[in-house]
Amino acid sequence: MLGATATAHERRVRFRELLAADAIAQFPGAINPINAQLIEQEGFEGVYISGGAFSAAQGLPDIGLTTLTEVADHGRAIARVTNLPTFIDADTGWGEAMNVARTVQEFEDAGLSGMHLEDQVNPKRCGHLDGKEVVSRAEMVKRVSAAVKGRRDDAFVISARTDARAGEGLQAAIDRAKAYVDAGADLIFPEAMRDLGEFETFANAVGAPILANMTEFGKSELFTTQQLADAGVSMVIYPVTTLRIAMGAIKRGLATIRSEGTQASLVEGMQTRADLYDTIDYNAYNDFDASIFNFSQEGHQ
Numbered sequence: 001m002l003g004a005t006a007t008a009h010e011r012r013v014r015f016r017e018l019l020a021a022d023a024i025a026q027f028p029g030a031i032n033p034i035n036a037q038l039i040e041q042e043g044f045e046g047v048y049i050s051g052g053a054f055s056a057a058q059g060l061p062d063i064g065l066t067t068l069t070e071v072a073d074h075g076r077a078i079a080r081v082t083n084l085p086t087f088i089d090a091d092t093g094w095g096e097a098m099n100v101a102r103t104v105q106e107f108e109d110a111g112l113s114g115m116h117l118e119d120q121v122n123p124k125r126c127g128h129l130d131g132k133e134v135v136s137r138a139e140m141v142k143r144v145s146a147a148v149k150g151r152r153d154d155a156f157v158i159s160a161r162t163d164a165r166a167g168e169g170l171q172a173a174i175d176r177a178k179a180y181v182d183a184g185a186d187l188i189f190p191e192a193m194r195d196l197g198e199f200e201t202f203a204n205a206v207g208a209p210i211l212a213n214m215t216e217f218g219k220s221e222l223f224t225t226q227q228l229a230d231a232g233v234s235m236v237i238y239p240v241t242t243l244r245i246a247m248g249a250i251k252r253g254l255a256t257i258r259s260e261g262t263q264a265s266l267v268e269g270m271q272t273r274a275d276l277y278d279t280i281d282y283n284a285y286n287d288f289d290a291s292i293f294n295f296s297q298e299g300h301q
Contacts, residue, residue, distance in 0.1 A: 006083040008111040012155035015085035015113040018045055019157070019187060019209040024229040027087055029053050029239045031246065036082040037279050046113070047082055049075050050239035051089035057243065064122055068094040068103055076110035085113035087157070087237070092122045093143055100143050101150025104158070114157025116189050117143050119164065119176065132163050137176050141183045148184035159211070161189035166219075170198055174205045181208045187235070192219040196231045203232030211235040216244060 004011070018025040025045040030036040031054075036047045052062035054074055060066065071088070079086040088107060093100035100117065107115050119140035121133045134140075140160070147158045160180035164173040177188045188210045190202045203210050212233045214222055228236055253266050277283070 003080045004083045004111075008079070008108070008113070009153055009155055011079075011083065011085045011111075012113045012153060012157065015046065015087070015157050016155060016186070018085065019234050021234075024225050024233060025235045026225060027085075027235060027237045029237065029242055030078050031057055031243045033078050033081040034279060035242055036078045036084070036086070040082050040084050041279065044084070046085040046087060046235075047078065048237040048239060049078055049086060049088040049112075050237075050243075051091050053240045053243045054089075056240070064091055068099075068106060072106045072110050075107060075112050079111035079113075085157075086111070087114045087116070087159075088112050089239075090115040090117050092120060093117050093147070097142050097146035100146040104147050104150040104156065105152065108151070108153055108156055112156075114159060114187070115147075116159035116161045116187070117147060118161040118189075118191070119143075119180075132166055134162070134164050134167065137179055140176065141179055144180050144183040144185050157186045158184065159187035159189050160185035161191055163191045165190065165192055165194075165198075170201065174202060177202070177206045177208075181206060187211060189213070194219065195221070196223060196227055199228065199233055200231040209234035211237060213237055213239065214241075215239050216241065 006014075027046040027048040028039050028044055029048045029050045030039055039047050051066065051071065054071060055062045055066055058066065071090075075086065075088045090103055090107070093103050104115065117140075119134045119137075121135055140162075144158070144160050151158065160177065160183075162173050162176045162180070164176050173190060177190065181188065185208065188202070188206050188208050190199070190210060191213060193199050193202065193212070199210070199212060210233055212220070212223070212228050212235070214220065214236055215238070216222065225236060249269070253263070256266055257263050
């Protein structure tokens, strides 16, 4: 009730254990706290918090328009309700080296378990769109180094994302990733790989855990966890999947209400009141109230 029982540090340690394990870890994206609760209840290993999904939920494109404060508050609300590790999108770190260090500390204070920084120029673009530009390798090494220096809890996971595959080629992206690992990155996020062979090449070359971004309508085929695990991937994220599921259902539902004049035909596909109350642990709140207010006045004047 009222949130996670595992401490932020315990969840960060768990994140590192997942990255070191032989099995691949699945982190579906959560668009709000109840989404994170459902992810935990379905038995997933962690929760991803996508910058693109957050931007879209605000009615904005994913071009760096959201602020550090907005994203940290969003992450805090999600991290508060789940015992799973939470991994958040930090875009380009909201500024220069000192801003990146502050970003890490804001996310630590929000109870998050890790974050990823990318090597795009600011303002950034969605990783699966054309026309991306990346900063120099040296500039991104400064970003990663600043993040590591700003970290106060050594268990907090710092991931480096490279978008260099599209513009510079696979080998250049690998060379960048190696430099980011040398600068202290715990996890490498190679964006927009073309096929399983590229994931495997990356995993074999980098010397650090790598993650796969299985976003719909992107550059990569939607591979299974088994295929990715066989290619050496340690972690897979589904950044915008739950948002797309929800928005698709909402759009169809609104059209039905408009055309039929009632939501009656939609009820069967809805989350029930009982399931909602179970998800948010409604009974625990009732029990808490009863334990506080259910007392006797005997013996009192």
